Amino acid sequence: MTRRLLLLFFLLPFAAVATPAPTVAITFDDLPFAAVPAEDDAQLEAMTARLLHSLQAEQVPAVGFVNEAKLTRDDTLDPRRVGLLRSWIRAGFELGNHTYSHPSLNRIPLDAFEADLLRGETVTRPLMQSEGKSLRWFRHPFLHQGATPEVRRAFQAFLAAHAYVVAPVTVNSAEWVFAAAYARALEQGDEAAARRIGAAYVPYMQTVFAQAEQLALDLFGRPIAHVLVLHANALNADYFDALAAMLRQRGYRFISLDEALKDSAYASPPGSSGVEGESWLEGWARQAGLRPPLPPPVPGFVTRWAGAAALRGY
C-alpha cells in the first residue's frame, strides 16, 4: 500500500461522515389501486405482484395507504380486493389509513371527515392484526391538512386519541398525471405511447428530487431524510425499478418511514401556508419566507394522454 493510498484509507471514513448518503422513505397512496388500464381482478393482482416484487428486489421498506371504498364492488366487500391488501402485508410492508373515500379535510366538516377516516380502518385494522401488525399511520388525502388552525388542532387531537401517526410528505409530484396517461395508453393498446410516457417519468422525477434536495438545503442547511409519495398504479408496477435505480444513482438509501421521521426536520410543525396540496417541505419553506420552486413541467404529450383524468386528480 503506498503512502497516498494509506492516507486515503484513513480519510475515507471521515469523508463518509461529512457527507452522509441521502435517504428517502417510499410511500404509496390510494391502495389497493389507482390509475390502472382495467379493474379486473387478474390484472389488479398481476399489477400488485409486479409492484411488490420491485419493492422487495430493491429492499424498499414501503408503507401503503388504503382507501377502503376501493375494496367494494356494487356496495359489497370484494374478497379478492382485500386479498390485494393481504399481499402487501405478507410481502413485509405496512399499511396505513388514507380514509375510506378520499375526501378533502379542507372541503368537508371535521366530524364527517373523522367518520370517513374511522370507516376506512374497518377492514385494514383487523387484517393488520391478523398478520401480527398494528395500524398506526395516517396520510391526508390531497395532503389537505385543514383550512383553519382550529380544524388542524382539533384533527391532531383526534388522531392522537386514536393513536394515529401522521405520515408527512416532503417530495410531492405530478406522478399521478404520468400514471393516468400511462394507464390510458395501455387501455387503448398503444404500447409505444405507454413506453414513451414511462421513459419520461423517471427524468421528470429526477428533476423533482433535485428541487426537493435544493429546497431542503436552502431551508435546513443540510440534506434531510425525505418522504416520497407515489401511488399504487400500473406506472409504478412497471417503472418503480427504474425510479429506484435513478435514486440509487443519486446516492439514495431507502429507509423506513419510522427512520425518516427521526430526522429533526420533522419536529417542525407542518406548514400551514394555505397553499393546497403542498408537501411539508414546501410548507416549512413558506413559513420561513422561502418561495418553493415551481414544479417541473409535465411534457405536453403526457398531459394529453392523461386527458380528463389529469384534471380530476386522485
Ligand SMILES: [Zn+2]
Ligand atoms: Zn390519495
